[in-house]
Amino acid sequence: MGRHVSHKNIIMTQAREDSLHELVSRLDIPTIDISVLDCALTHTSYANEHKTKYIHHNQRLEFLGDAVLDLIIGEYLFKTHPDMSEGNLTKIKAATVCEDSLASVSRSLRLGDYLLLGHGEKSSGGNNRKSILADTFESLIGALYITTDYQTVMKFALHHLAPNLKQALEGKRGKDYKTLLQEFVQRDGDKHIVYNLIGEAGPDHAKTFTMEVSIDGVNYEAGSGKSKKIAEQHAAQLTLEKLMAAI
Template sequence: IIGEYLFKTYPDMAEGNLTKIKAATVCEDSLASVSRSLQLGQYLLLGHGERASGGNDRNSILADTFESLIGAIYISTDYQTAMAFVLKHLTTYIMQALEGKRGKDYKTLLQEYVQRDGDKHIVYHLLSESGPDHAKTFHMEVEINGVTYEAGSGKSKKIAEQHAAQLTLEQLMAK
């Protein structure tokens, strides 16, 4: 829906820019934020452990819940109704992305930065994970062309990779 909207609304925009705006709009943070505004977390049927650990306010679960709601609207009505619902709730995020206020993806920014002088191979390695299953912390490091750079941490591997990419980008730009 967002891809179609952007393509039709901004027909002269470069494909790469459309892709970035779409990604920034439909990212986990945006979808979870909409889910929170609709208070969807209070309607989730979760196990005792998941609820006790804050599952009804976890970004990944709330983002999935919003996507499920869109699917339910589409199945029970039609595409136009689902599209109207999506655009009603995500247009603000589209505008923020167009203004450059959303979608600060450090992995992409790092890739663009290091590859401006040619192709470079970026790899993220899991250093460790700690904590109980419901509250793990992951530690990841960045390697560029065989050289190890910064390590980052987060509640998921994806977040830890983003943190490592952010720290590496800051290190490289400070040189």
């Protein structure tokens, strides 16, 4: 066990602190209180399993980050699209800061690698679960907001959300992947898309399903998830990305 370092009554191992400093360096974010970053990357399940220790989880930072992201994207859209209606502003903002969008950014930043989870959440793949990853990105935004300044966190958020914001403005976000795949493959006429269950694993209370996309009888990508609907969305996403990359 490594040497322990204390930051404002928060105790972490030297290895944990080193990994967080590596994350700060890799993301090229300004100096941030490492104890706050540690909190942003600590899930409630981990805190609950270590109740005897002085551990804070990230729910409050998630709440703050959610509000900050709403402001950042709302302000950006308001200023850059002066003729856009209130309804469209709301729709595009929602598509930009939705769970799917934030989770994709979180994955690209590899935040799941630094996330502290309880044993149950970790063993069931919580480091890659969409809802947890989206919440983690919000927590990071909250941590940046309270330890730097608004301009800094705005620049960071807009930089990493830029591709998703662009897709939302082009009408490519806000729809589910099954709909997007259907629209894509049917540009040249009707196609028959079927989602087939090809596997399921795990106990009844925590099953993982695997669904495969078939288009006009040809099998494409398979996706997995905690429900058949989630697995279908994942399979549709992977198939769409593959087909678009082949253009």
